[in-house]
Amino acid sequence: MYRDEDDLRLLAEVAGVLDQVVMDAGLSPGSYLLLRALAGQPEGAAITALAEEIGAGPDDIAGAARSLSTAGLVDVDGTGIVATAVGRQAIEEIDANGNRAIREYVLERPHSATVYGLVASMQAGRFTVEDLVEFLLAPDEDGAEDSG
Numbered sequence: 001m002y003r004d005e006d007d008l009r010l011l012a013e014v015a016g017v018l019d020q021v022v023m024d025a026g027l028s029p030g031s032y033l034l035l036r037a038l039a040g041q042p043e044g045a046a047i048t049a050l051a052e053e054i055g056a057g058p059d060d061i062a063g064a065a066r067s068l069s070t071a072g073l074v075d076v077d078g079t080g081i082v083a084t085a086v087g088r089q090a091i092e093e094i095d096a097n098g099n100r101a102i103r104e105y106v107l108e109r110p111h112s113a114t115v116y117g118l119v120a121s122m123q124a125g126r127f128t129v130e131d132l133v134e135f136l137l138a139p140d141e142d143g144a145e146d147s148g
Helices: 005-024 029-039 047-054 058-070 085-108 113-123 129-137
Strands: 074-077 080-083
Touching: 005 029, 005 085, 005 113, 005 129, 029 047, 029 058, 029 074, 029 080, 029 085, 029 129, 047 058, 047 080, 058 074, 058 080, 080 085, 085 113, 085 129
Parallel strands: none
Antiparallel strands: 074 080
């Protein structure tokens, strides 16, 4: 999908807002993405599958998993990683706070056509943290994943 420079700039700003919410919750952006992926998989997943889904290296996933395990947000065993109930609740809270922070941030911006469209989408529930994360993890035009 084509996005002009104003769209890309606004999405980068919105990603920065989400990053701040994530860091305020005590997670790194990478740990958040891992926990978020696990929260959607009740049976958990193997490190290699998670690395592929998130677009990170297995060593990065293993390091983030150790940190999340220490915080009680995931359980790690020989078969893979699974989000705990506490981890799933944390993702729900972070996403709710992220949606609220993004909405507030966007409403404070000058209302260009891009901002107006984003506000309308957010108010209709058509643009959420889920959509932002999906966009950031989507392959770009040449097939490589965006770095965020």
